[in-house]
Amino acid sequence: xxxxxxxxxxxxxxxxxxxxxxxxxxxxxxxxxxxxxxxxxxxxxxxxxxxxxxxxxxxxxxxxxxxxxxxxxxxxxxxxxxxxxxxxxxxxxxxxxxxxxxxxxxxxxxxxxxxxxxxxxxxxxxxxxxxxxxxxxxxxxxxxxxxxxxxxxxxxxxxxxxxxxxxxxxxxxxxxxxxxxxxxxxxxxxxxxxxxxxxxxxxxxxxxxxxxxxxxxxxxxxxxxxxxxxxxxxxxxxxxxxxxxxxxxxxxxxxxxxxx
Amino acid sequence: xxxxxxxxxxxxxxxxxxxxxxxxxxxxxxxxxxxxxxxxxxxxxxxxxxxxxxxxxxxxxxxxxxxxxxxxxxxxxxxxxxxxxxxxxxxxxxxxxxxxxxxxxxxxxxxxxxxxxxxxxxxxxxxxxxxxxxxxxxxxxxxxxxxxxxxxxxxxxxxxxxxxxxxxxxxxxxxxxxxxxxxxxxxxxxxxxxxxxxxxxxxxxxxxxxxxxxxxxxxxxxxxxxxxxxxxxxxxxxxxxxxxxxxxxxxxxxxxxxxx
Numbered sequence: 055x056x057x058x059x060x061x062x063x064x065x066x067x068x069x070x071x072x073x074x075x076x077x078x079x080x081x082x083x084x085x086x087x088x089x090x091x092x093x094x095x096x097x098x099x100x101x102x103x104x105x106x107x108x109x110x111x112x113x114x115x116x117x118x119x120x121x122x123x124x125x126x127x128x129x130x131x132x133x134x135x136x137x138x139x140x141x142x143x144x145x146x147x148x149x150x151x152x153x154x155x156x157x158x159x160x161x162x163x164x165x166x167x168x169x170x171x172x173x174x175x176x177x178x179x180x181x182x183x184x185x186x187x188x189x190x191x192x193x194x195x196x197x198x199x200x201x202x203x204x205x206x207x208x209x210x211x212x213x214x215x216x217x218x219x220x221x222x223x224x225x226x227x228x229x230x231x232x233x234x235x236x237x238x239x240x241x242x243x244x245x246x247x248x249x250x251x252x253x254x255x256x257x258x259x260x261x262x263x264x265x266x267x268x269x270x271x272x273x274x275x276x277x278x279x280x281x282x283x284x285x286x287x288x289x290x291x292x293x294x295x296x297x298x299x300x301x302x303x304x305x306x307x308x309x310x311x312x313x314x
Numbered sequence: 315x316x317x318x319x320x321x322x323x324x325x326x327x328x329x330x331x332x333x334x335x336x337x338x339x340x341x342x343x344x345x346x347x348x349x350x351x352x353x354x355x356x357x358x359x360x361x362x363x364x365x366x367x368x369x370x371x372x373x374x375x376x377x378x379x380x381x382x383x384x385x386x387x388x389x390x391x392x393x394x395x396x397x398x399x400x401x402x403x404x405x406x407x408x409x410x411x412x413x414x415x416x417x418x419x420x421x422x423x424x425x426x427x428x429x430x431x432x433x434x435x436x437x438x439x440x441x442x443x444x445x446x447x448x449x450x451x452x453x454x455x456x457x458x459x460x461x462x463x464x465x466x467x468x469x470x471x472x473x474x475x476x477x478x479x480x481x482x483x484x485x486x487x488x489x490x491x492x493x494x495x496x497x498x499x500x501x502x503x504x505x506x507x508x509x510x511x512x513x514x515x516x517x518x519x520x521x522x523x524x525x526x527x528x529x530x531x532x533x534x535x536x537x538x539x540x541x542x543x544x545x546x547x548x549x550x551x552x553x554x555x556x557x558x559x560x561x562x563x564x565x566x567x568x569x570x571x572x573x574x
Contacts, residue, residue, distance in 0.1 A: 178438065182556045191550035216552050253570060289569055290451035292476050295562060296442045302559035303566045309549055310513060 056104060056132040059139035063104060063130065067140040067152060073203045082155050082205035086147035087118055092215025093153055094121055102128035103151035106137055110148035118149070127151070142207040155205050159221040161234055165193040167242075167308055168235060170225075170262040172272055173199045174297065180204070181212025182298035183265070188216035190309040196234065196262065198225045228275055235262055243272050243280035244304055246294065252284040252307045263308055268297040316364060316392040319399035323364060323390065327400040327412060333463045342415050342465035346407035347378055352475025353413055354381055362388035363411035366397055370408035378409070387411070402467040415465050419481040421494055425453040426519070427502075427568055428495060430485075432526040432536060433459040434557065440464070441472025442558035443525070448476035450569040456494065456522065458485045488535055495522055503532050503540035504564055506554065512544040512567045523568055528557040 056063060069075035070083040081101060084090050087110075093100055103122050105115075122129055137146045161168070169187040174180045180202045187195045195204075202209060204222045225231035232239075242257060243264045264280065266272035277283065286295065286303050295303075316323060329335035330343040341361060344350050347370075353360055363382050365375075382389055397406045421428070429447040434440045440462050447455045455464075462469060464482045485491035492499075502517060503524045524540065526532035537543065546555065546563050555563075 182559055185552050185555060186559060187550070189548040189550045189552035189555055191548075212556075214552070214554070219551050286566065287570065288449040288451075290447070290449045291479050292445050292449035292474070294474070295445060295449055296472075296558065298556065299442055299446060299559055299562035302555060303563055306546065306563045310547065 056130050056136045059136060061136060063102065064136050064140040067150060070152070071142050071207055073206070076155065076203070076205050080155055081152050082210065083142060083207050084151045084153060084210065085141060085143055085149075085207070087114060087149055089210065089215050090122075090149060090151050091118055093151065093218055094125060096215070096218035098156070098218050099154040100125065100127045101152045101154060102130060103149060104130040104132040104137065105149040106134055107131050109134060115148070143211070158223060159194070161223060162193040162221060166260060166312065167192055167257070168194050168196055168262045169301070169305065170196045170198055170231060170241070170264040171201055172264055172266040172276060173270065174201045174267055176267070176297070177202045177206050177208035178212045179268075179296070179298040180206075181209040181214075181217070183301050184209070184213040184220055184222070185216040186298065186302045186305050188220045190305040192220060192305065194221040194223055196223050196225050196231060198231055199227055228279060231262070232279075240281035241276070241279055242282045242284060242308070243277050244286070244300060245272065245277055245283045246285055248283035248285040250282075250284050251287045252304055255282060255284050255311070257282070257308050257311045259312065263304055265297065265301045265304065268294065316390050316396045319396060321396060323362065324396050324400040327410060328402075330412070331402050331467055333466070336415065336463065336465050340415055341412050342470060343402060343467050344411045344413060344470065345401060345403055345409075345467070347374060347409055349470065349475050350382075350409060350411050351378055353411065353478055354385060356475070356478035358416070358478050359414035360385065360387045361412045361414060362390060363409060364390040364392040364397065365409040366394055367391050369394060375408070403471070418483060419454070421483060422453040422481060426572065427452055427517070428454050428456055428522045429561070429565065430456045430458055430491060430501070430522040430524045431461055432524060432532055433530065434461045434527055436527070436557070437462045437466050437468035438472045439528075439556070439558040440466075441469040441474075441477070443561050444469070444473040444480055444482070445476040446558065446562045446565050448480045450565040452480060452565065454481040454483055456483050456485050456491060458491055459487055488539055491522070492539075500541035501536070501539055502542045502544060502568070503537050504546070504560060505532065505537055505543045506545055508543035508545040510542075510544050511547045512564055515542060515544050515571070517542070517568050517571045519572065523564055525557060525561045525564065528554065
């Protein structure tokens with residue numbers, strides 16, 4: 055039974071809140087039944103899991119523990135004190151696990167549109183956007199420039215496990231992005247000043263939908279490089295939307311126009 | 315110059331993180347230039363503002379201070395120490411203000427659709443949803459059942475000031491909601507199991523768009539009472555979206571279908 059806040063598993067798990075420690079170890083952290091179920095479903099490489107026998111109870115808990123054992127995942131019992139000490143959430147959810155960060159995939163050569171996220175620093179938005187990409191069938195998510203890391207515990211949590219399902223790539227900037235996706239792949243940019251409404255546009259079968267942060271939007275170089283600029287028509291008084299909400303509306307429209 | 319963390323203004327401001335203290339005082343808290351500008355634009359009743367002369371600088375800061383003085387708002391200088399002690403955000407933004415909570419409005423008799431939020435407890439989602447209502451021209455936002463308070467500092471912040479612009483009402487439950495909006499007003503409910511896609515539906519000129527929380531969705535009584543059930547088609551693998559993202563897509567569709 056793990057009980058000490060100084061236990062090596064506890065210390066490793068806690069350290070995974072920092073990008074540096076994730077990079078060094080190659081691991082990321084998962085908390086809660088739902089995320090760990092998603093990880094199993096996505097065939098993520100779980101290294102170990104630790105659960106509180108006193109609080110992680112019920113048929114769903116039993117099923118997950120059984121699946122973890124069947125999958126050969128190293129299982130530890132842990133006290134609420136030690137789980138609380140290692141948790142990245144306010145309310146430790148009874149079970150936590152460490153998994154190996156998947157190798158960076160290649161850009162899928164086929165299969166529709168890609169979601170390009172430009173300098174998204176908010177982990178909640180980043181996670182929501184990965185979930186949006188997953189929900190609307192994006193072939194991959196590309197984090198462009200200085201984005202929050204996909205494997206930050208807050209991103210993983212906000213994605214509700216979608217980071218485990220959608221190919222995730224990084225591009226240093228615009229030219230790196232174009233090299234990655236192919237120079238012939240059109241860019242579609244969200245721009246509040248564009249004359250064309252997002253539901254009036256025709257979208258190419260394959261494109262990168264570029265979405266910027268709430269504070270800065272997309273930079274001029276991205277707008278200039280885009281083949282298609284689209285706007286979300288807002289008849290009310292607010293001038294902008296949360297970046298993930300805007301990405302959701304655009305991804306929905308694009309997937310509908312492509313006949314999905 | 316306010317410097318002590320025990321100063322009465324500092325203590326009042328800090329206390330406004332709690333619903334009980336907001337209820338007792340009738341005040342809510344605002345932090346940062348943008349929110350205070352929005353409050354002035356919305357003719358909110360600002361009681362006092364406090365700014366750091368050392369850090370709240372530049373032409374936009376000067377303009378806001380000038381507007382506050384012109385509006386007759388009591389202005390205090392405050393040290394970074396005292397501002398840090400009263401801040402509800404990690405990074406105190408140089409200026410903060412206290413405003414009077416507006417009286418609960420009546421439901422606007424005309425003017426399109428209303429956004430009904432069912433037991434939304436996450437302040438970030440609640441604020442984003444108020445912003446969505448504002449952006450897509452909802453006549454009011456109705457918080458149904460046990461929702462987080464509109465005047466929670468995190469809700470105000472996530473709304474980027476939209477809570478100051480859109481009429482906000484509360485309903486204890488379904489029958490209270492129907493009494494408030496009129497029994498003849500149709501309810502439109504978001505339901506992942508509905509056969510009808512949200513962009514294939516025809517919406518009544520006036521309705522309440524009901525959105526539930528991510529964890530629980532809408533309860534059976536709300537689905538049963540709704541005249542129209544709509545689904546967001548998701549061709550990908552994720553089975554759900556963040557509640558604010560879902561509300562954004564539905565509000566966008568509804569406002570477009572109404573020809574806005």
